[in-house]
Amino acid sequence: MSARYGMVIDLDRCTGCGSCMMACAAENNVPSLPQATARTGLTPMLVRKVSNGMEGIARRETFIPILCMHCEHDTPCVKVCPQQAVEVDKATGIVMQMPQRCLGCRYCMTACPYHARYFNWWDPTWPAGMEKSLNPGVASRMRGVVEKCNMCHARLHSAKEKAAASGKREIDLADYVPACVEACPTGAIRFGNLADKNDPASQESRSPDAFRLLARIGTEPKVYYKSKEAWVRALAESSSGPSLKVAPEVQHG
Amino acid sequence: MASAVVTNSRLADQKWIARGEERTSLSRFLLWLSPWAVVLAVGIYAAGLCLYYGLNQTNMDNRFAFGLWIFLDLGIIALGAGAFFTGFLVYILKRAELRPILNTAVVVGFICYSGAVAILMIDVGQPLRAWFTFWHPNTHSMLTEVTFCISCYLLVLSLEYIPILLRNRQLRKLPSFLVFEHQLHKLVPVLAGVGTLLSFFHQGSLGGLYGVLRGRPFAFREGFFIWPSTFFLFILSAIASGPSFLMLVTATVEKVTGKCLVPPDLFRRLGFISGILLAIYVAAKSIDTLIWLNITSPSVGFAPWQYYMHKPFGTPILFAEIVLLGLLPAFLLTYRKTAARRGWLLSAAALACAGILLNRFVLTVQTLAVPTLPFDEFLQYTPSWQEVASFGGVIAYGVIVYSLSYRYLPLFAAPKGENTHVSGD
Amino acid sequence: MKMSRNALVFGFGLAVALVAGWVVFPRLLYVQKQQPLEFRHKTHAEKSGVADCHECHAVREDGAFAGIPAMEKCASCHSERIGESKAEATLVNSFIKPGHETPWLVYARQPANAWFSHAIHVKRAGLACTECHSTYGTTDQVRVYQLNRISGYSRDIWGHSISRLRRAPHEGMKMSDCEDCHRRHNVEVGCLGCHE
């Protein structure tokens, strides 16, 4: 049976520590390039800080981890790629990017509403010797290609291998935990198979507090968010951009 | 370069210039070329930097993944549409009176398309893998369509260009070339047909390129079958602006050389065609805009006003695009009184071309600048000198190729015995 | 007369091209490389009574493939020289004693971006080693390793017949070969299945 891997990220638990970003970069051999900036960097997992637009005591801030949303329906990046470097994996629902096939036209980046795709503006380089610390199982990308979150497919590979070695057909989800999920100190990210109704993640994705970014565009993202705070949900649903102002319900002080 | 023309004097390169044609002295010609040559050289250097060090030489970034270059591609390909459209009118619709500008049309088209392809090759991160598109094409991608059609059409244009090239006085001396040219010339009507078909598709798919972007509500359009409305709008706008651009080019050459190259009424005819098509385009564009603002965009929860709340990309741009640079030139080009006056005609043509360029600019640049996520900001991007230089390089390349073609090839002299090819003449 | 002369010249050009393409080109394309040691699968199978490939090329319980045995495996028998051959001397003196791993040239080595799991193919699908590695495990000397000057990979990836027309079922380890086999057994894996 085919799985549909996805995540539910509880924004109320996110303290914006950045562990997920670090773990992601380490797992996927993302180089730390001195030339790169916030505009040109490689951050397959990017925690963004947003606020309710108010000031002083009424101000609220929260953190929204942005990664590839692995859109299920009419996936914007898949249909635009001229040479099939992007595809929705049938067995897992993972939207995957093949750097070796990519020609770097960046059409997929313009197509992605989440800006979850990143371009290798430079060849990857590491300080002398540090390439010894690269994670085996993840090939490093070259300059001029697009990359993004592949849901730690190297971990999926080893999970498959382990299953095969023990004669099982299906992988044990305990063996397949993406780096960001594993790293989160508050357990804010829940990863699972959304196709399985009993999976905790799939259940959480159906909770009333759950929502998806730009769901109204209709691309059926498989990354859900969750927050009890009304202003956060209002922000996520609004289309009015950063000018939004929402008063908080709880008064501090 | 002044309009004075040196006559009855043997020029250094006289034997290369067609008999009976008068050209300025070689030195003055070179003087005219030299500044352009410099621009081209700088452009090639900049392009070299981008190819050698990669796209970090540009000022594009992860959110502004397309920049000046894509605007250039879309722009010049739209203006180059004059080539296929004139071919179409002459050979398919048998409008023989347009024949005098046919060669110019082909040369201009060739320049625009080769320039665009060159820029595309710099614009992709791994040019050596660009050919994978032909090996593993994704048939659902507009870009695949563009790639196939543009490369095929560039081939067609070269084939159309060759016979003109072979009419050079020296090359004609080689018997085999003469034969080849004659054979090839029989083929030209067919090529024109093929070219028309190809162009129709890629002009369209260039529009589709942005129209299909569901994730960019500013650009996304509903459409017919697999094609978003921009697909058809692009075809229309391209064939509307093509003739106007040809008119401008020819007029410039006449100004520079101080010669009258085409029959005086030709401009009016071109202008009229351009004007009518422009009018149709403006109508279609307005309807499309209304549908988009009132149905398409609200349906995905984007309020129209928010696209235009960011200076300097306010509603004035929309107004300029449709009225100032659309409706107005359409009127000037078709209205008898204004069309009769060369000055009006040309400035109208200029406006029309500007309108098309603005449309391409809005679609390529504003689309990326407008925020999609609720917490995104409006983006700014200024191209790096490398981008600008390679942009200029393409322009210079165009001027140089055209100047050379004009000097050494009989662009405007309709070759004798040719009329027999065309019926109803 | 003229015609025939043309035909002659044309044919001559044709012939030159054919010879160059089919005979000279392959020789130029590949560099012949010798393995650091002359290892004999056959001898080892007989002497040490090793019947099964997996005894040396094992799949670990976490599914990872151990690949070519590490030096201590060799050292377990070859701590001191067995026999007088020159290779034996090199093995003991330049690898086992200083404790260096042998820099074997791996015929089946794939690019870093390709992921292949022996566990899945051998344990689950039950493929025999010979299906991809031929009867190499029973040969009595190591083959010459042919390095492709352009791609930098072993000739085994492309397969030995340069035309790839009449090649043995186990020959060739290109992506297309994987795809063919998967199609034959209709096992579908996306790019993700095999790429890193």
Next chain:
Amino acid sequence: MKVTRRDLLVWSAGAAAGLLVTPVPWKLLDDTSIWSQNWPWIPQPARGPVEVKMSACTLCPNGCGMKVKTAAGWPVGVAGVSSHPISRGALCPLGFGAHQLNWHPQRLRVVRHGANPSTWIEARIAFAKACSEGPVVVIDGYPGRAASSVLQSFSRRRDGGYRVVLGLETRALAPYEAWSGVPASALGYDLENAKTIVSIGAPLLDGWGPPGRFTRLWAERAAGNADPQLRLIQVEPSLSRTAGRAWRWVPVPAGAESALAAGVARVLLEEHMVSARGPMPPLTLAEAVAQTGLTADAIRDLARKVVARTPAVVIGNDDNPAIAALNVVLGATGSRGIVRRSKRAEPYVSADAAIPGARAIIVDASVPWNFSPQTDAEVFRFAAWDGGSSRADWLLPAPGFLEDLTDVPTAPTFAFETYAVAPGLVKAPHEVQSAAQFLASIDSTLATAEKNIHSRCEDLFRGRAGTLRGQEDTPVAKFASIQKLEEQLWKGAVWVGEAPHPVTLRCELKEWPSTVPSAHPENWSTTWQAPVLPPLATKLYRESNLREAPEKRTA
């Protein structure tokens, strides 16, 4: 016969036609395409057997449990250990990049004398000379380790001093040391049983103690809950990470913390909200209002919230005695809140004080990089990385991340004692040496750190107290042999002592302490002033607006 141009054309036509039916064009196309997909100059991961080894993070004194993935012997990734009682599966962001630190461009590989490279021999000679001239002081940034006792006993023998630089969390406990005589390093916070926590500027959710402790507690008992089990009240001038996530945020201008503490204490005492007795602060409520900018009602309300759900404890981010006094008033010392976790008797001497008379000063690699001793003695500074602008006379290359065996004593702020071992997983470059190794090599009668670790294990084994917590929990008493116990410790198990004895902390406080203006230390890496950061952390600063680089913040 002569060859005409025509012949050449025909010949090449033939050749071209021929080439098309040879492998040449097609094979070249294929090979170049493979080449263009695997550029030889792009670094690729090394091939080799992958293993997972257990150790602990040695970057800061919290000693979080670490699962280290190695390939071909090199660490290629780290992860937390969920069964670990201290870190409970969590690591701080820096930890996740730690395995790359040993390759940092600023890694120290040669001995440095001033600005110029030198050798260990010369360093030894210089050190021996200094020793012969006078006492030697050793400064430790991570007391309680087996290595620390090597440093300690060496300095004792050289009638010098053993000074320590304590982390901020521990320093915040200094007032209680003054009032109870129990060393700050023997005190901890009992957060696990607290129901209300008032943090006055402490970055509880942002690098305070081991990330797995309070962060996890908060996530389990408070996150996203309007009426949480664990109420976190954050008093801070700005909306920090912690304030943003707190149950309530009380904005108070920097420097007014003491006034707030006094104000709250006054309300508590005047309105008899507390059973415990303490000194009445001299500050009137009106003055508190004036200084904090809060209304009297706000302060009263805060006081009520503090005692609404007990146990409650106040946590400061510096040694501000007013905050400590508030805890005394709350009765949050001894049985709950601030507790004594270990039997340590004598307090450490802080390294902040000037060091007169010493001829040589050894600064251990664990001392925060930004610390420089006030002295005219010759400073021998051990460090794995050169953070630049060091005022040490000698810079001596020390082992880097997981390059030597060290042990992990109880983490700062912990309520109970723990002991763990961090086995070295990487072979240290031959030119590096830790301070302990250096001193042990000079004074051969000193027990090495390894020996000390072993003897500590013996003590644990003989003590028969506490539990070894790993994959499964085993009481120490159940262990048949010390080898078994050591084996478990080396596999990442952690020894956890018994719960603290309630009545062992008694704070004698006659009148309200006069307060010092509080400094505001920055968030994150307060526990670990590293000479350098993992490259990926620097990347995080550069490529996201999530965090600001420390150098930017201090500037």
